[in-house]
Amino acid sequence: MQASPQVTVLGECVADLLAEQDDGEAGLTLRMLPGGGPANTAVGLARLGTPSRLLARVSGDLFGRRIRAHLLSSGVDLSDAVAAREPSTLAIADIDPEGQAAYTFHARGTADWQWTGAELAAAGVGRSACVHSGSLALTLDPGGAAVEDFLAAARDRATVSIDPNIRTSLVDAEHYRRRLPGWCALADILRLSEDDLRELRPSSELGAACADLHRAGARLVVVTRGADGAVVSLDGARATIPGVAVDVVDTVGAGDSFTSGLLHRLGVRGLLGGRLDGATLDDVADACRYAARVAALTCSVAGPNPPWAHQVDAVMDDVDSLAAP
Template sequence: MSILVIGEALIDIVSTNGAPDRYAPGGAPANVALGLGRLGDDVEFLTDVGDDFHGGFLLAHLRESQVDILTSPRGATSTALARLSEDGSAEYEFQLRWDPDSSLLGSSAHSILHFGSIAAFLSPGSAVIDRLLDDAAEPLVSFDPNIRPSIIGSHEEALPRFEALARRVDVLKLSDVDADWLYPDLSEDAQITRLLDLGPSLVAMTRGGDGAILATASARVTAAAAQVDVTDTIGAGDTFMVSLIHDLHAQEAALSDLSTAELMNLGEHAAALAAITVSREGADLPWAADLTN
C-alpha cells in the first residue's frame, strides 16, 4: 500500500545577503512526499497548488521524484520568502492558500498517513485533515507541526489545536524550537513527557547540531547529529521525518515495543539522511542511490 502525505506545497524564495534571490520548490509536507518518493516508497500527495508557472514547476519537480500528486490546480501558488543568516538558518515570510480537493482521494487504504506544518492549522484545508483523520483506516499516522508562529496564530489559539491533533497520531516529530514555543515553561525532558502524555506512541525531537531525542513510554535515547559541513538547514527536519516514515513503513514491531537499540537505529539513520540534505544547497533531499555511496 502507498503512503499518503497531506499538506502544503509552495515556492521558496531564498534570499541571501550579497546574492541574487533563488527560487526553489518547498513546503514541509511536499518535501516529505518528495523524500519518500526519492527513497523508492510508493507515495501519494494531497496538496493545493496554482495553475501558474510556479504551480507547474512544483508539479514537475515532485513527479520527477516519483510522487503521485492529488491536486486541482487553480489561482496563484503559495510562496515562502526564506531569509538566510550567516550560520545557514532561515526565517520565513509566507503568502499562502490551503484548500485541497479531498474528492481526489480514492477509496483505497494507505499504509501510513502523514500530515503537517501550516496545513494542520490553516483554514479551510485544516478541516479536510480533520475529516480524513476521522475516517483514517491507516495503521500508522504521523504529524510534524513545523510551527510557524507568524501564520498559525497566537499561542493561546495554536496550542489547543496542536494538542488535539497530537492526541490522534502515533508518531509526533517536532524540533526543539517548536517545543519551546509550545511549552516555554517546561524543560526539554518535561516537554517530551508532556508530548507522550498526549498519546503518541513515538515522539522525536530534533535539536540541530545537538542531535535528536526519540522517546516512547518505555525508552528514551539521544542520537547524535552526523558530522558534516553545513551549507544550509533548509529541509533538514523534513528529511528526518522522511527517514522515520521510511523506516517505520518496514517496521513490524509495535511502536510501543521498540527497544532502546531500535530507537537509536531510527535516530541515527534519520540523522545521517538529514546530514546529506544540509550539506547541499536548498531542500535537496537524498535519493536511494545516495545511501549506498
C-alpha cells in the same frame, strides 16, 4: 529488510524563494526552489525508495507547474492531487551566516489551505500504511479542519504521523498550543524540532514535555535538535541520537528530510500500518540514526533537496568502515 509500504503525505507545496545574489541598488536575485514541509517529506520518501503519494492542492500557475514537475521527477505519486485554480504559496527565505532560515510568507487565499472534506474523501487513504501531515495545511483555515477529519478517519487503517512545523510569522504560537492536544490524540508519531517544543512548552524541560505529549496520545515523540541530533521517546522510554557532522550550506528542509528518513526506515522494518505495534526503543532509535544521516545530507546542499537512497547508503557505509576494528 522488507519493501517499504506506501506512505501518503497530506499538505502544502510551497515555492521557496532564496536569495542568490544581492547587487545592492541593482537589485536582489531570488532563486525559486520547490518546497513546503509536506512536499519535501514526500520527495524525501520517494527518493529513499518508499512509494510516496502526495495529497496537495497544486496551483496551475508558473510556480505550481515547476513544483509539479519537481515532484514527479522525484517519483512522487500525484494521481490524487488537486489541480487548484488558486495561486501558489510563496515563502521568502532569509538565510543567516549559520545556514538557518527565517521565512516571510505570502499565503493569503493561496491554493494550499482550501481543502474541502469532499476533495479529501475522494482521495481517501488508499493502500497506504501511514499518513503523514502537519505544518500549515493542518493549521490554517478553511482547510485545516478537513485535514484533521481526514487524519481521524485514517487511523482505522494506517499509522498517523504529524509534524507541527511551527511558523509563528504566519500563525500565533497560542493557536498551535490550543490545537496540540488534538493532534497528539490523532498521532502515533509526533516529530517536532527543539524550537517547536520551546514554543509549545516554553516552561517545560524536555522530559516533562515528552511526558505531556505521551499523555495526550502520541506514542512516539521525536525531538530533533539540529547538529546535536535528536531525542526519541517511545511510551516514555528515551534515547539520545547523536548528530552527524556535515559542512552546512543551509538547513532548509532538514526537519522534513529527517521525517522522511524516519518513516522510510520504520516502513522497511515492517512497523507501519497500526499503532506501532511491536516497535521497541531500539527500533525507533535505529530509524532516527538513519534519519539523522538523511537530514545531514540535506544540510550539505542548498535548499530543500533531500538525498537519494544511494547517497544515504554511501554515508552509512563510510560510517560503518570507520567504526570497524
